[in-house]
Amino acid sequence: MIFEKSEISGITLKNRIIRSATHDGLANADGGVSDELIKKYRILAENEVGCIITGYAAVSKNGVSPYPRMLRIYDDSVIESYKKLTDAVHKCDTPVVIQLAHCGRQTSSKAIGCQKVAPSNVLHAFYPDRAKELNYSEIKGIIDDFVSAAKRAEKAGFDAVQLHAGHGYLLHDFLSPYGNRRKDAWGGTLENRCKIVVKIIEGIKEHTSLPVWIKLSAEDNRRHGMTLDDSVKIVKILEKAGLDAVEVSCGTVEDGMNTMRSDVMPMTAVFTYREPCASFPKPLWDAGLFAAKLVNPYIKQPTELENFNTYNSSVIKKNVSVPVIVVGGIHKLDDMELIIQNKKADCISMCRPFICEPDLVKKLKNGKQTEAKCIMCNYCGLVIEKEPTKCLYGQIKTK
Numbered sequence: 001m002i003f004e005k006s007e008i009s010g011i012t013l014k015n016r017i018i019r020s021a022t023h024d025g026l027a028n029a030d031g032g033v034s035d036e037l038i039k040k041y042r043i044l045a046e047n048e049v050g051c052i053i054t055g056y057a058a059v060s061k062n063g064v065s066p067y068p069r070m071l072r073i074y075d076d077s078v079i080e081s082y083k084k085l086t087d088a089v090h091k092c093d094t095p096v097v098i099q100l101a102h103c104g105r106q107t108s109s110k111a112i113g114c115q116k117v118a119p120s121n122v123l124h125a126f127y128p129d130r131a132k133e134l135n136y137s138e139i140k141g142i143i144d145d146f147v148s149a150a151k152r153a154e155k156a157g158f159d160a161v162q163l164h165a166g167h168g169y170l171l172h173d174f175l176s177p178y179g180n181r182r183k184d185a186w187g188g189t190l191e192n193r194c195k196i197v198v199k200i201i202e203g204i205k206e207h208t209s210l211p212v213w214i215k216l217s218a219e220d221n222r223r224h225g226m227t228l229d230d231s232v233k234i235v236k237i238l239e240k241a242g243l244d245a246v247e248v249s250c251g252t253v254e255d256g257m258n259t260m261r262s263d264v265m266p267m268t269a270v271f272t273y274r275e276p277c278a279s280f281p282k283p284l285w286d287a288g289l290f291a292a293k294l295v296n297p298y299i300k301q302p303t304e305l306e307n308f309n310t311y312n313s314s315v316i317k318k319n320v321s322v323p324v325i326v327v328g329g330i331h332k333l334d335d336m337e338l339i340i341q342n343k344k345a346d347c348i349s350m351c352r353p354f355i356c357e358p359d360l361v362k363k364l365k366n367g368k369q370t371e372a373k374c375i376m377c378n379y380c381g382l383v384i385e386k387e388p389t390k391c392l393y394g395q396i397k398t399k
């Protein structure tokens, strides 16, 4: 079943396995696509991945991530480079979807060169500089930025756009009562919290013929945050606005080990790649890492390391009519088959397993392997703070 042809929003996939959006850290200086990135996606496509979702691409300058070399699609000058990417992937009969994002509070004003923006001024644990609360005309501007980015994506030949409305980024912050404390027409009730996403979907539908997918954190583990019940209602509202597919994830960057789970915090990687630890002078760095390793076993990690969003995806699937994709700790071929057979989702998607093995789908299909080799250590989730994404397990060079 997992290797049978499927269709999502009119797009044919050669199987039911999708590369979930993964920041690759390989954009050019102008935010367009580098030859290295084209090569990376061509390898995934040649090895029979059913569909590729790009890493998150910023729709505006104030929505850019602090991670280096993020994709950006807020200027027409980059369209040509994105076209080269879609042409290369389409040569393998593989669809490619661009993920559109605005980082909201999950960036730093220093990184974007102006004060960051958010629905509400809620302090972020990792990016403590305060965000400016968006006013009505700025919200309209953000809606226009998403629609303009989708128009560019259509010109560049993408098969669909995926709105990044999970993991604590701007659209998630609007949807979640944790990030959205507004009392005006863009906050308060669930309908009001959904409004920005509804307007973006309607705008994209009006100005392009692209299908619109969304990635949601079905639960965000924040006090008074998004619940599964909210998510079901949100998808129902969004499908009325024209949504074509939903990918179910969880968590926010503030609890990043929830979104991409691991049994232990990768402390050596934290101290090597995350500021301010990475810049500590050697004696302080050694002492800090030593202390962190001592306390590490006592830091509670989210449980269920595998298939951790499939319950939520199954509940959402039962209640909505758009196709459902599920991501998160999916590693084993048997599990993939069961997810599809038991109608917990229509397709599965993976991120870390493809960082480790871009040829994973071919290996699973040919019977060479029955599960991914990725051990979910999360080193790759930290290297992106300084360098292009790579599987670093066992390879970290310490100071």
Ligand SMILES: Cc1cc2nc3c(=O)[nH]c(=O)nc-3n(C[C@H](O)[C@H](O)[C@H](O)COP(=O)(O)O)c2cc1C
Binding pocket: 020, 021, 022, 023, 024, 054, 055, 056, 099, 164, 167, 215, 249, 259, 260, 261, 327, 328, 329, 330, 349, 350, 351, 352, 353, 380, 381, 384, 389
């Ligand atoms: C290095 C790295 C980069 C990521 N970049 C993105 C991204 O650009 N957009 C997104 O929605 N999720 C991103 N994620 C989250 C993954 O898409 C996925 O939701 C999460 O890793 C759980 O799936 P997995 O267990 O298959 O890795 C990233 C994860 C990692 C490890």
Ligand code: SF4
Binding pocket: 352, 353, 355, 356, 373, 374, 375, 376, 377, 378, 379, 380, 381, 390, 391, 392, 393
């Ligand atoms: S560093 Fe490699 S093994 Fe570790 S989670 Fe990332 S891809 Fe998997």
